[in-house]
Amino acid sequence: MKTIKIPYTMLVVSLILGFLLTVQIRVSREMVNAPPLERSFELTSRLKSLTEEIEGLMEEKNSLKQKINLLEKGGKIAEEALISEINKNRFWAGATPAYGPGVRVILNNPPGFGNNSELFNVRDEDLFNLLNELKAAGAEGIAVNGQRVTALTEVRMAGNKIVVNTKAIYPPYEILAVGNPEQLKTSLENGIAATFREWQMEVTITKESKVVLPPYEQELEFNYIKPQEAK
Amino acid sequence: MKKLTEHLNKNKFGLFLVFCILGIMLATQFRLTRQMPTTFSSERAALLARQVEAAEKKHKELTKEVESLRQKVAKLTEEQGHLRTYQDTLTKYQILAGTLAVEGPGVEVTLDDAKKPLTAEENPNLYVIHDEDVLLVLNELRAAGAEALGINGERVTAMTEIRCVGPTILLNKTKRISAPFVIQAIGNPAALRNSLMMPGGVYDQLKDFITISIKTSENIKIKAATPPDYKYLKEGRG
Known part of the structure; x- marks a missing residue:
């Protein structure tokens, strides 16, 4: 009887052994497939730092977008404002052509030659006094022989020539002024023109419905001046 | 089979070996499964x-x-x-x-009526400041490279007129300033000064009639003019 039981024990033992072997193999196979503990920790910390970096990038993206928006809007507004201011000031400065009603004054040296005749030739002071009269009579723009009169325009003798905006000009002198034609003409006729005529200079003043003034063409170069500091 | 069992029965050592292996495997299995729950x-x-x-x-x-x-x-x-x-x-x-308040180095030319006592023969009108005295100084300063001009801080623009009326100067239509008149020019101080002081120049022409003094300055301030409001002048050629 005993000898018969042994094979059953052996069978059971073998079965358990087989089962255990199978489980063992499967478990160890699974162990190899599954990432080790360190890898999972690494993944988690990588995910965490990635998420943080993404948040930072999102923030930066938004702030950059805002900045671009401001730059685009501000830049355009600033540019438009600047260009409009430049155009206005160019016009006020006399650096653009300009036109309007006004007067044309022709002034020439006294005719005839003889003793002392040159003494009464038109001089720089005659011209700048004339310009001053036109300004006082409300002239809004003036040109002398094609040279626009600006805040920095000189009218000055250089030898026996008159220089305006560093360019020599020659008689007859033609002065164009924009303003109220009647007022400009009357003011000259009742004042400085009478004096010029006494000196035998030739003066004609005509009212014009339109005179065209050329732009100031000197290079603007400032080396000493600067805007006053805003307080 | 019977032969094998008999053989094993006879060979108890074989059975012992099998159980040894079984024991080791169980132990390993147990350890592995204990490790498992701690991994993901x-x-x-x-x-x-x-x-x-x-x-x-x-x-x-x-x-x-x-x-x-x-x-x-x-x-x-x-x-x-x-x-x-x-x-x-x-x-x-x-x-x-002239629409910007400006500052910089330059010169200041002070003009005033003559202070000397006049004799009966002298025409007092000769010894007061005239428009053209001011214009002469301004013109000379422009020719000498002035970058901006002013009188007593008021800006001289392209259309600024000078009207001397008694002890005052009227300029820019609405501004009235009183003597002494300080004509200011921003630019190269030495060049501006030398130009006025040229022999036979502006200083020489004026000094016998009126009081004139010229000094250079490190900082001259000139106000902005009111922007013009043109009634007749238009931009362009029409």
Whole structure:
């Protein structure tokens, strides 16, 4: 009887052994497939730092977008404002052509030659006094022989020539002024023109419905001046 | 089979060996299964890996986007550079138009009526300041390279008239200033001064009639003029 039981024990033992072997193999196979503990920790910390970096990038993206928006809007507004201011000031400065009603004054040296005749030739002071009269009579723009009169325009003798905006000009002198034609003409006729005529200079003043003034063409170069500091 | 059992039965040592192996395997199995619960399941690790992958993709996209936005900001900022050029141009025209308050080195020419007692034969009218005395000084300063002109702080613009009326000067239609008159010019102080002091020049022409003094200054301030309000003048050639 005993000898018969042994094979059953052996069978059971073998079965358990087989089962255990199978489980063992499967478990160890699974162990190899599954990432080790360190890898999972690494993944988690990588995910965490990635998420943080993404948040930072999102923030930066938004702030950059805002900045671009401001730059685009501000830049355009600033540019438009600047260009409009430049155009206005160019016009006020006399650096653009300009036109309007006004007067044309022709002034020439006294005719005839003889003793002392040159003494009464038109001089720089005659011209700048004339310009001053036109300004006082409300002239809004003036040109002398094609040279626009600006805040920095000189009218000055250089030898026996008159220089305006560093360019020599020659008689007859033609002065164009924009303003109220009647007022400009009357003011000259009742004042400085009478004096010029006494000196035998030739003066004609005509009212014009339109005179065209050329732009100031000197290079603007400032080396000493600067805007006053805003307080 | 019977032979084998008999053989094993006879060989108790074989059976002992089998149980030894069984014991070792059980022990190993037990240890392995104890280790298992502390590792992540493969699904969880895979999920993490997928999340990391997605995050990496997003990170890469954002980095690219931020980089291109940064370039755009740089480009726009550079473009603002030409705004500075516009601003410089504007300043130049404002200086010429007189619409900007300015300062700088230069000269101050002080004019006043003659202080000397006059004899009965002398015409007192000769010894007071006339429009043309002021105009003479202004004109000389312009020729000498003045960058801006003023009288007692008031800006002299292209259309500024000078009207001497008694002890006052009227200018810019509405401004009235009193003696002494200080004609201010911003520019190279030495050049401006030398030009006025030339022999036979402005100083020599005026000094016998009126009081004139010239001094250089490190800082002259001149106000802005009111922007013109033209009634007749229009821009262009019509």
